[in-house]
Amino acid sequence: xxxxxxxxxxxxxxxxxTLRVDTLDLQAGKxxxxxxxxxxxxxxxxxxxxxxxxxxxxxxxxxGEPVTGPRQRRKLRHQITLxxxxxxxxxGTVYQNLAFGLRLRDVKGDLQRRRIERALAAVGLEDFESxxxxxxxxxxxxxxxxxxxxxxxxxxxxxxxAGAGLDTEALPMFxxxxxxxxxxxxxxxxxxxxxxxxxxxxxxxxxxCDGILAGPPGEKEDREDVPLPLKARA
Amino acid sequence: MGYLLESLGTALGMIIHLNGEVLGAVxxxxxxxxxxxxxxxxxxxxxxxxxGVGTFPGRRIVLTLLNTLMALPTVVVGLLLxxxxxxxxxxxxxxxxxxPWAMIAGQTVLATPxxxxxxxSAVTGADPRILxxxxxxxxxxxxxxxxxxxxxxxxxxxxxxxxxxRVIAEVGVAMMLGGNIRGYTRxxxxxxxxxxxxxxxxxxxxxxxxxxxxxxxxxLFLNLMQQR
Numbered sequence: 001x002x003x004x005x006x007x008x009x010x011x012x013x014x015x016x017x018t019l020r021v022d023t024l025d026l027q028a029g030k031x032x033x034x035x036x037x038x039x040x041x042x043x044x045x046x047x048x049x050x051x052x053x054x055x056x057x058x059x060x061x062x063x064g065e066p067v068t069g070p071r072q073r074r075k076l077r078h079q080i081t082l083x084x085x086x087x088x089x090x091x092g093t094v095y096q097n098l099a100f101g102l103r104l105r106d107v108k109g110d111l112q113r114r115r116i117e118r119a120l121a122a123v124g125l126e127d128f129e130s131x132x133x134x135x136x137x138x139x140x141x142x143x144x145x146x147x148x149x150x151x152x153x154x155x156x157x158x159x160x161x162a163g164a165g166l167d168t169e170a171l172p173m174f175x176x177x178x179x180x181x182x183x184x185x186x187x188x189x190x191x192x193x194x195x196x197x198x199x200x201x202x203x204x205x206x207x208x209c210d211g212i213l214a215g216p217p218g219e220k221e222d223r224e225d226v227p228l229p230l231k232a233r234a
Numbered sequence: 235m236g237y238l239l240e241s242l243g244t245a246l247g248m249i250i251h252l253n254g255e256v257l258g259a260v261x262x263x264x265x266x267x268x269x270x271x272x273x274x275x276x277x278x279x280x281x282x283x284x285x286g287v288g289t290f291p292g293r294r295i296v297l298t299l300l301n302t303l304m305a306l307p308t309v310v311v312g313l314l315l316x317x318x319x320x321x322x323x324x325x326x327x328x329x330x331x332x333x334p335w336a337m338i339a340g341q342t343v344l345a346t347p348x349x350x351x352x353x354x355s356a357v358t359g360a361d362p363r364i365l366x367x368x369x370x371x372x373x374x375x376x377x378x379x380x381x382x383x384x385x386x387x388x389x390x391x392x393x394x395x396x397x398x399x400r401v402i403a404e405v406g407v408a409m410m411l412g413g414n415i416r417g418y419t420r421x422x423x424x425x426x427x428x429x430x431x432x433x434x435x436x437x438x439x440x441x442x443x444x445x446x447x448x449x450x451x452x453x454l455f456l457n458l459m460q461q462r
Contacts, residue, residue, distance in 0.1 A: 052366050074374050082370040088363035091385055100381075101371035152371065 003064070004028040004156055004187045005049065010058030012048055019044050019211040021058070026156070026189065031182045033198045034191040036208035042191040043085065045208060046158045049189065050082035063155075078105060081154040085161040085191075087145030089133035094125070094144050097133060101152045119151035120144075124173060138165045146174070150181075157181060159190040163197070175200055237435075244436035245443060255425075256440050263421040263445075266334050266412075267402040270341030271349075274397050278346040279390060282353025283379050287365060300354070303347035308340075308406030315340050316410050332413035337421070340407030345397035352396050356389025357382060392459040399452045403445065 007024040019041045026032060026049075034042050047053045051073040060067040062076055081101075089097050098116045102108075107115065120126055123143040128136075136144060142165040149157060163174050178201060182188050190203065198205050207214045248256050285296055317323050319331040319339075330336045364385050368378035383390055401407075405423035412419030414428055422441045430438035 047366070050370050052369055077369060078372045080370075081372075082366075084363060084367070086363070088361055088367045090364075090367070090381065100368070100373075104372040104377065148371065 002028045004062065006061040008059045010048070010055045010060065012044065012053060012055040014044070014053075017041065017044070017211060019048065019055075019213075021045070021213045024206070024213060026187050028155070028187055029182050029185040030187055031178060031201050031203035032187075032189045032206050033201065033203040034189060034206045034208060035193075035198070040208045041211040042208055043160050044211075045213065046082055046160050046189065046191055049156070050080050050158050051076050052082065078152075079154055080156040080158065081149040081152050082158040083142075083145050083149045083160065083162045085164065087141060089136070089141055089144060089148075092133060093129065094120070094131050094133065094136075094147075095129040097144060098148050098151050101148065105152070115151050116147075119147040122150055122177060123147045124170065139167055139170060142166060143170065146177075150177075154186065156187045156189070159188065161191055161193065163190070163192065163194065241436040241439050245440035248437065248440040249443060253440065255437065256444065258417050259420050259422045259425040259441055260444055262334065262417075262419065263402060263423070266337045266408070266421065267341060267398060269334075270338045270345055270401050271394060271398040273338065273342040274345035274349050274401075275394050277342070278349030278397065279353050279383065279393070281346070282350035282393070283357050283383055285350070286354045286357030287375075287379055287382065297354075300347050300351050304351055306344060306347065308344060308404045309410065310406075311340050311343050312407045312410030315343070315407070319411065331411065332415060332419060334412065334419055336411035337408050337419060340411045341401035341404065344404060344407060345401050348400050349393045349397040352393030353383075353390055356386040356393065359389070360386045388459045392456050395452055395455050395459070399449065399456075402448055402452075 003025050005024075005026040007021045010019075010021040010024075012019040034045065036042055044053065048055060051067070054073070062079070067073060067076060090100060095116060098119060099112060102112050102115065116129065117126075120128055123146050125140065125143055125147065128140070128144065133141070133144070142162060146159075146162060159178070163171055166174055175197070178188050178190065188203075189206070190197070190201070197203070281300075285293065285300070315336065316331070318325045319328070319336050320326055321331075330339070360382060364382045365378045368381040369375070373381060403423065405421075405427060408414070408419070408421045408424045409427070412421065412424065414420050414424040420428075422445045426438040426441045426445070429435075429441075
């Protein structure tokens with residue numbers, strides 16, 4: 001069994017909030033659904049997995065290698081991409097937004113253009129290249145942000161309620177995209193409040209409550225009858 | 235009243251007929267202030283950005299220091315640099331005193347904290363998602379901060395313009411470090427002070443009008459930036 005990312009005894013503290021993850025093993029090419037009420041720490045955990053936050057305690061391995069130090073975390077961010085709940089698009093065109101990460105990876109010219117076209121097509125925004133980021137709707141921003149992540153071909157894709165801003169037509173496409181990606185070997189972790197999403201995505205549930213990730217997900221994998229352990233608070 | 239109107243007429247005539255003395259002072263003012271603004275931008279923008287996005291011990295002290303330096307009296311800067319550049323001073327061998335370079339040094343000291351503080355405000359007031367977005371797309375902290383500065387470029391431009399506004403209008407540094415040498419270190423402000431004291435009110439008024447025009451353009455530009 002190939003593990004992409006493993007966490008052991010991780011503790012992250014900020015202000016009055018503490019996130020604890022005793023054990024988390026994310027397998028390559030699998031789909032995970034992070035559930036829990038508002039304030040449970042889903043976004044914090046995703047930011048931690050995205051190497052945007054550094055835990056005060058604990059160990060982390062990526063593809064079997066321990067992750068230590070800022071340089072390694074930065075290298076890792078070339079393989080992990082997070083799409084935030086409310087994503088930010090840089091001032092500029094959709095194309096410029098998608099090209100940002102590619103330029104950092106030295107992907108230029110025709111190859112850059114082809115990859116951008118393919119990523120935009122994957123989210124159903126074929127003709128959006130020259131659209132300015134200011135002139136997009138909430139759902140379009142969400143899809144551009146998703147395309148901006150897809151174009152980088154990450155090994156680990158983290159989606160923080162990325163489907164929440166999508167309409168009923170775009171949502172099945174988004175979920176199909178997530179399924180296709182994991183079938184191609186990408187590990188996807190999705191935070192969601194949609195109680196039907198685990199069933200539709202056949203994802204492994206990662207239940208989070210008050211900053212504590214409840215145990216390893218191993219036994220619950222792919223079971224359709226597993227209820228969400230935590231209901232979202234109003 | 236007649237005296238004022240007559241002086242105003244003479245001053246306007248000097249400006250319209252491109253009086254050499256007036257043009258010389260304007261030229262020195264613009265050259266030194268623009269050069270100092272460039273140096274201050276090179277120092278102040280990265281400093282403001284670093285303090286804005288960074289978390290390090292003593293950050294609060296740096297913030298207080300930057301705020302204090304915003305109100306640095308020009309004559310104090312002039313005095314300190316005079317001590318450095320004077321013949322007996324540690325940098326006396328450079329022979330910079332009473333040259334435009336000494337004025338540029340002083341003006342750079344004046345403008346840097348202003349540009350740093352305004353940049354800091356722009357950075358801390360920016361959308362908090364900018365830097366994490368750049369980082370998650372693979373940028374390092376330096377590249378991420380550069381992206382952040384690009385996003386708040388109007389704020390940064392306003393910072394630079396404010397720094398320029400401070401140095402073009404100052405008189406203490408130019409007087410003490412430049413020495414008000416005609417055609418060499420005589421700026422608009424030092425010329426106004428000197429010529430008015432000599433009774434050349436119209437000449438001072440002409441320069442004052444040019445200086446006000448520069449200030450007006452700066453403020454118009456600042457307003458434009460703020461609206462964007």
